[in-house]
Amino acid sequence: MGKPNARERILEAAGKLFHQQGYSNVGINEIIKQAETAKASFYQHFESKEALCEVWLKTIHDLSEDRRRSIINAPLTPAEKLGKYIDALSCYLMESDFRGCPYSNTCAMVESEGVMEQIKSHKAALRNFFKAIVEQEFGEAEGTGALADQIFLTYSGAVTEAQNLRELWPVESARSAILTLFSAFGDR
Amino acid sequence: MGKPNARERILEAAGKLFHQQGYSNVGINEIIKQAETAKASFYQHFESKEALCEVWLKTIHDLSEDRRRSIINAPLTPAEKLGKYIDALSCYLMESDFRGCPYSNTCAMVESEGVMEQIKSHKAALRNFFKAIVEQEFGEAEGTGALADQIFLTYSGAVTEAQNLRELWPVESARSAILTLFSAFGDR
């Protein structure tokens, strides 16, 4: 208490809790307890629980963008890049106890404008990531955006269903599907 | 109040509310108000809010099974059946204000054993539905289950991302992807 970085500690604690239990199932009290902060300090740093949620989503988005950027720039073939991203999903699901996509999960619970914007911009970035990989293979040919979106959806389905079923096979199933779509696009 | 069929009214009200707002954001008070029942009447018919949730999921599962059965038995080609199911998704999303999959949404908020079972058995049924269609095309050849699961994931991704983005394109994108996977399987 009284330590500096209260904002950081709140953000970290809230992030863990929101992710593990879901926005609606986490109370301010739980957050500040874990962050070892006073309640009023919370409202000094964040306008509301919802505002905190936005900041959280923004924060993890930035982190995940870094990871995607490094994959994009890695000396790998496009297919290998897809494979690497899917590998990372496996790890993530196991580490996070199959809690799935923070954006989709939050979307199921929160209606607020600001939160929805974070969700949309994250999803747009993800689609762009897949589009960039596809274009590394096929150039800016027609249909690359559509292919990227198909990959995006399959990937998303894997995240969702791995969470629903608490199983890992959806990731591998999605890997196959994505590679099939990838190849089929080349064979047009 | 004092009318009969309280159970039905509760179930109907809860169904709408759970779907629209999400389990955690719906209170018993709101449910009984909409159902025009006393609170104690609620607990005469349902052991707990969670128990009601289970009954709700079971109920809509049974209804959706009927719809899938009638598609399976319709005089259509397998590809047409997939198309019809995807058409229905479009309608559903528009009617439900893009609230997505009740099972996935609930899974994001509830940890209970009983609820998870409902989710798992619904998802299993959906995979079986796709498997049945795939087998109508390809017989019981090796890999039909894997193909069905890929379709399942892509379909699931469309539902999730249509909800996230409040847009309909994921459905059409998934339709293309699913047909591509379907064809590619035949071309092996």
Next chain:
Amino acid sequence: MGKPNARERILEAAGKLFHQQGYSNVGINEIIKQAETAKASFYQHFESKEALCEVWLKTIHDLSEDRRRSIINAPLTPAEKLGKYIDALSCYLMESDFRGCPYSNTCAMVESEGVMEQIKSHKAALRNFFKAIVEQEFGEAEGTGALADQIFLTYSGAVTEAQNLRELWPVESARSAILTLFSAFGDR
């Protein structure tokens, strides 16, 4: 359900529960569940929870009177009779998990006229029991009533404190005190 003797079953179930948990901590639902009766059947046989409580106290009073009568009539010296009654207390406390005196316990929770009457008449009977024993030793001499009451109080204290402490020593301590009082009365 639907079996005969519903009244008996309710009375038995309520007795156990009232004794073990205390009147205020037992709900009608728990009683009828244990008695395997419908709720409306309960109110067919008993006007209210409080009325049931009265009947229960009356019932166990009658049973305990039988036990005291048999001690009074047994071929023992007065001192032995006291000893026997105190022996029985030890057994009772161990069997009942040290739940103490149902009358005193109920008195701590219920204010009703009817219940208080049961309590008072039970306590009067107990005082009479001790008085009868004392008179068997000392005749109807002056002060026998006062002695009986002193024994009564010491006995009561043992019951209360054995419950408070979940220990058995108060019974033995009371035994000594009672015998001391008994002897001292003779030595006047």
Next chain:
Amino acid sequence: MGKPNARERILEAAGKLFHQQGYSNVGINEIIKQAETAKASFYQHFESKEALCEVWLKTIHDLSEDRRRSIINAPLTPAEKLGKYIDALSCYLMESDFRGCPYSNTCAMVESEGVMEQIKSHKAALRNFFKAIVEQEFGEAEGTGALADQIFLTYSGAVTEAQNLRELWPVESARSAILTLFSAFGDR
């Protein structure tokens, strides 16, 4: 509302209510109404109703210890000290509308570990008080502890039965018994 010292007011209100009506018959609502506090303020200061009960018992224990200490240190003979303590009981019972011993009454309704500890430690203190008086008369002779316990039980019985019967005679009866035991011990 909004006044300071909510904790004190809650504790005072709860003390009165618990004593008069018994723990189980007092609701949080009644307490906060009497204390003129918001419900959430209650839980700012006390973890639970049970926790409040513990604090209450601790508080009145400390007060009663003060009274006993002042008797112990008063310039009186041991017998006079016993008499004074018994006098105080008379007053207490009349003032409290014969509600008896808060510890025994609470013990009849609450099973919690923490509460039972308070009860046990209070009873231990009371036994020590009687032991101290006995030792002031007889020194640390053998059997002083046993005598103190006999006095303790008789005293306890008077409290219990005065409550049961709403009468004052048990106090005077116990006074006689206690003095008899006290004298008889000297005559051994």
Next chain:
DNA sequence: TATGAATGAGTGTTCATTCAT
């Protein structure tokens, strides 16, 4: 910047009792 106390409105659940059949 940091804090603990305070709050109104809400949570899910249980109470003893009644009523129509």
Next chain:
DNA sequence: CATGAATGAACACTCATTCAT
């Protein structure tokens, strides 16, 4: 004689937020 469904009021407890210091 028996019953399941219905109820208003109460239960203990938590919510996100504000305020005085």
